[in-house]
Amino acid sequence: QGLEQLNCLPSEIGCAFRLVLRGEGLAMQVMQQDIPDALLPYKEKLTPRFFEVRSKVLDFVNNVVNPALPTWKTQHQELLKTVDHPTKCPEPPVLKDLRKEAKARGIMNLFLPEVSQLSVLEYSPIAEILGMNGAANLAMNCSAPDTGNMEVIERFGTPEQKRQWLEPLLNGEIRSAFAMTEPGVASSDATNISTRIDRDGDDYVINGHKWWISGAIRPECKVFVLLGKTNFSGPLHQQQTMILVPRDAPGVNIIRPLAVFGEEHDHAEIIFDNVRVPKGNLILGEGRGFEIAQGRLGPGRIHHCMRSIGQAELALAAMVDRAHRRKAFGRVLAEKDGIRTAIAEARIEITKCRQLCYLAAVMADEYGFKAAQTYVAMIKVAAPRSALKIIDDAIQVHGAHGVSQDCGLPGMWTNMRTLRVADGPDTVHMMTIAKNEIAKGGSKIGRRVSGTNSNVERYGKFSHVDGGALYIKGSPQSKL
Numbered sequence: 001q002g003l004e005q006l007n008c009l010p011s012e013i014g015c016a017f018r019l020v021l022r023g024e025g026l027a028m029q030v031m032q033q034d035i036p037d038a039l040l041p042y043k044e045k046l047t048p049r050f051f052e053v054r055s056k057v058l059d060f061v062n063n064v065v066n067p068a069l070p071t072w073k074t075q076h077q078e079l080l081k082t083v084d085h086p087t088k089c090p091e092p093p094v095l096k097d098l099r100k101e102a103k104a105r106g107i108m109n110l111f112l113p114e115v116s117q118l119s120v121l122e123y124s125p126i127a128e129i130l131g132m133n134g135a136a137n138l139a140m141n142c143s144a145p146d147t148g149n150m151e152v153i154e155r156f157g158t159p160e161q162k163r164q165w166l167e168p169l170l171n172g173e174i175r176s177a178f179a180m181t182e183p184g185v186a187s188s189d190a191t192n193i194s195t196r197i198d199r200d201g202d203d204y205v206i207n208g209h210k211w212w213i214s215g216a217i218r219p220e221c222k223v224f225v226l227l228g229k230t231n232f233s234g235p236l237h238q239q240q241t242m243i244l245v246p247r248d249a250p251g252v253n254i255i256r257p258l259a260v261f262g263e264e265h266d267h268a269e270i271i272f273d274n275v276r277v278p279k280g281n282l283i284l285g286e287g288r289g290f291e292i293a294q295g296r297l298g299p300g301r302i303h304h305c306m307r308s309i310g311q312a313e314l315a316l317a318a319m320v321d322r323a324h325r326r327k328a329f330g331r332v333l334a335e336k337d338g339i340r341t342a343i344a345e346a347r348i349e350i351t352k353c354r355q356l357c358y359l360a361a362v363m364a365d366e367y368g369f370k371a372a373q374t375y376v377a378m379i380k381v382a383a384p385r386s387a388l389k390i391i392d393d394a395i396q397v398h399g400a401h402g403v404s405q406d407c408g409l410p411g412m413w414t415n416m417r418t419l420r421v422a423d424g425p426d427t428v429h430m431m432t433i434a435k436n437e438i439a440k441g442g443s444k445i446g447r448r449v450s451g452t453n454s455n456v457e458r459y460g461k462f463s464h465v466d467g468g469a470l471y472i473k474g475s476p477q478s479k480l
Helices: 003-008 011-021 037-045 048-080 094-103 121-132 134-139 146-156 159-170 289-325 337-367 375-405 411-418 424-440 444-450 454-459
Strands: 175-180 196-200 203-214 222-228 241-246 252-260 263-278
Touching: 003 037, 003 263, 037 121, 037 337, 048 094, 094 134, 121 134, 121 289, 121 337, 146 159, 146 175, 146 241, 146 289, 159 175, 159 222, 175 203, 175 263, 196 222, 196 252, 203 222, 203 241, 203 454, 222 289, 241 263, 241 289, 289 337, 289 375, 337 375, 375 411, 375 424
Parallel strands: 175 222
Antiparallel strands: 196 203, 203 263, 222 241, 252 263
């Protein structure tokens, strides 16, 4: 009842509610108590703590969060009547109860290894579960951008910064935003960031223009982790600085919510006009922002990707369900070769991406995120791209219904397409992968497979090109 009103909910929560109504919450292997097949190659790396935490999470999702979703929907719809724009809608009171229960069960803030006592690999399948249930993700306080911000303050913050901001963030009492992207420069290259952070006595004065600052409009957001520059000269990667900026500081002007494919979301465009904050708000020190940012993005990208895989599982479940319930040209869709091909391709892509994500996680656990950089870049491209294709195929199977407000797929598609730009667009990650591959240089086996035309050297008609470097063996500049 009331399915037509689910468009009032955030898309990932609405989709979870639909699954509960259809009795599908336990249908997928990732939601079963038994270890999923995909984790079997890594079984020796899984500790008793992992099995304990995963069991608690599954019980919480199935027996606490899912039964609360109808109440969540009702409260959300009532709260919408109290604001002039949906992005300003407060969190429903039931979320506070769910957080309290999650805390009592010891499963809040599992993204932090210091709290969860889990490796990156062990948290990955839990992140997939949370990607399938946005309400649980919020209740367990594992939502971006707060996760990355809490990691920054936990790792690099002063005791006072932790007391003032980290403690209420960990308790779910406030939310936060990460202020990096700027409209006037290509912000996927962090060295371009141009917001000024100028020292003035015991304060810093901030002047800049940011946009796509996710979560900044919601009333629960109380602080920004802002990336700017304290120095516009010197070493390129030592100019950036991170600083904490209270959302209510004078000079912080949220000028509009930004629309994603025409629908306004909680992504803010913000002017920082002579915003003054005390020097104690500086994180780690001047010129350390780029270093902090790289440490912040590594874990978050893996978490994003595993949540993407959870979304892909939901889309596949929707595709299979629709195929069983719809008939065209005399047969149910599940009997048609084209539909079966789409379903098979989806399962293959999900399985490949999940394994690549686990590989990136293991590399991070064993050697650190710097060594895992290429694998993290691979999965940041592969997982959202595959999930987007699966969601798109699911929309095709649903026909017109698949783009309507009665279906959870449109919101999932919008979020997933956005993720292919968030935390760096695909092209930037492709550059990282290619750069590391090209740095390996040529090889004898590569040359053997590539082959050469011996007549080029024999007749010497190209010896004048690049000094013979590419064609003449033995020449001073030869690359052969």
